[in-house]
Amino acid sequence: MIVGGGKVGFHLSRILQQQGHEVTVIEKDPGKMEALERELGEAAMHGDGARPSVLETAGCRRADVVVAVTGDDAVNLLISQIAAKMFGVQRTIARLNSPRNRRIFAALGVEGTVSSTAIIADLIGREVATRELHTLLSFKSGEITIIEIDLPASAPVAGKSLRDIHFPEGALLVSVLHGDDVILPTGATVLEADDRLIALCSHATEAALRTAVLGT
Amino acid sequence: MALRIIVVGCGRMGAHLAQVLGEQGHQVCVVDDDPNAFDRLRPDFPGRIVIGTGIDEDVLGDAGAAEADTTLLAVTSDDATNFMVGEVARHLFGIRRIGVRINEPELEAMMVDAGLHPINVPALVARHINKLTDSTGKGA
Structure with a gap:
């Protein structure tokens, strides 16, 4: 399950779909939905991924991995923690937009944090x-x-x-x-x-x- | 007893809280990344201000988060920011008394599990309104 259908979320979804994984991508902005639905079909879902009920409806409980790739580090951290603590998701990955936030992500056990800016x-x-x-x-x-x-x-x-x-x-x-x-x-x-x-x-x-x- | 209190977010709620707590004699430091936000404080505000984002460890350090017996209130208008501020305060500074404002009631249970004290604004307002309607119902 991917939260955030921007550039990173979109490309990541495509790649994972092509690798044969069952992907759901949740995007908050209705303006981005048309393009997402056209390219990803039913995998695209509209909603605020920082709300527990939205994640649950999207099937978060069954997800093997939840990846939070919005442009907001606080939102990514919140989503990872909802997935891990409320829905028992084993593996959560959050995108780090600012490398300064690496320490708190690590302290909360958010695994495999990705940081394009660091790269x-x-x-x-x-x-x-x-x-x-x-x-x-x-x-x-x-x-x-x-x-x-x-x-x-x-x-x-x-x-x-x-x-x-x-x-x-x-x-x-x-x-x-x-x-x-x-x-x-x-x-x-x-x-x-x-x-x-x-x-x-x-x-x-x-x-x-x-x-x-x-x-x- | 005067408490050491850090208020993160100087919007309407944060500025009001900081002002009231400062006037009660507590040692208050208020944090906001927008320098203009502090205009909401009265000129006689007795506390300290720190300009910066409350999710940043160094900013919270400047605000005195490392001092013993500090209480932190994360009351920006953004739930995710408040949660992250609370987690930084708890895990990187070991602060125990942390109030986190939430506007999404669904997040309350998780905040409690994380050892944070949720300030669940919609629930508080609802409770208040219930009291109001109860008392009018009784003709009080």
């Missing part, structure tokens, strides 16, 4: 250019990340079909956003300038993926 800070620290490449989410303390790459016209892969592109081992292209369309990639998919690529990769593969896609 970005880490990248900047290692002097890796992040202009066209953004980390959306990381797991396992940053070993595995979901990244977003905006494809400039100058990219070596622009205009090529996927079967002609060599992606480094350890990187998986999850989807291609072409305008408003979400494309599930096949070998025949042709990448175009201004496409946005969503990829899952290990931390160690990130630089190689960058070189393969952007040539820098």
Whole structure:
């Protein structure tokens, strides 16, 4: 069960669905529901995930994992605690928007906290250019990340079909956003300038993926 | 006995609480991340103010959370923020007397389980109204 249907929640839901998991994503903002329902079907549910009764109706008691990925750390902490304490969910993961909050999350046993901002800070620290490449989410303390790459016209892969592109081992292209369309990639998919690529990769593969896609 | 009290949130409720408790002679520190929020306090407010977000450990430290026998009241308008402030106060500072304002009655039981004292605003108002209607019913 995923609470928060923004960018991170949406991509995470898609990936987990593709891996064959039964996913429910709860989003509070009615304005985001249309897109979520179109892409995720019945998995998308409208409601305030910080309310216990909403979580219960969504099937929280049966969930193996509850992931809270809203943009508000306090809300993410509250959701994880409702899931763990009221509904006995064994594994709760909360997105940390501010690394300063890491200590209290750990003190409350919120497992596997993910912090995209920490990863970005880490990248900047290692002097890796992040202009066209953004980390959306990381797991396992940053070993595995979901990244977003905006494809400039100058990219070596622009205009090529996927079967002609060599992606480094350890990187998986999850989807291609072409305008408003979400494309599930096949070998025949042709990448175009201004496409946005969503990829899952290990931390160690990130630089190689960058070189393969952007040539820098 | 004068108590050491930290009030997190200087909205209408927080400012009123801080003012009243300060006037009663308690040692009050009020915390809010909006510097303009303190305009709600009267110029003669006898306590201290700290500008910053109450979920931040350093901010609560500045407000005196590490001092012995501190009472904390988390009374912002946001339930999740109040809960997080309460958990930081409890787990990172070991504060025992913590009041947490909630606007969602469904959260009450969980707050109690977490060792926090919920200030369940809708339930309090309902109880008050019940008393009012009971007494009018009796013709009092």
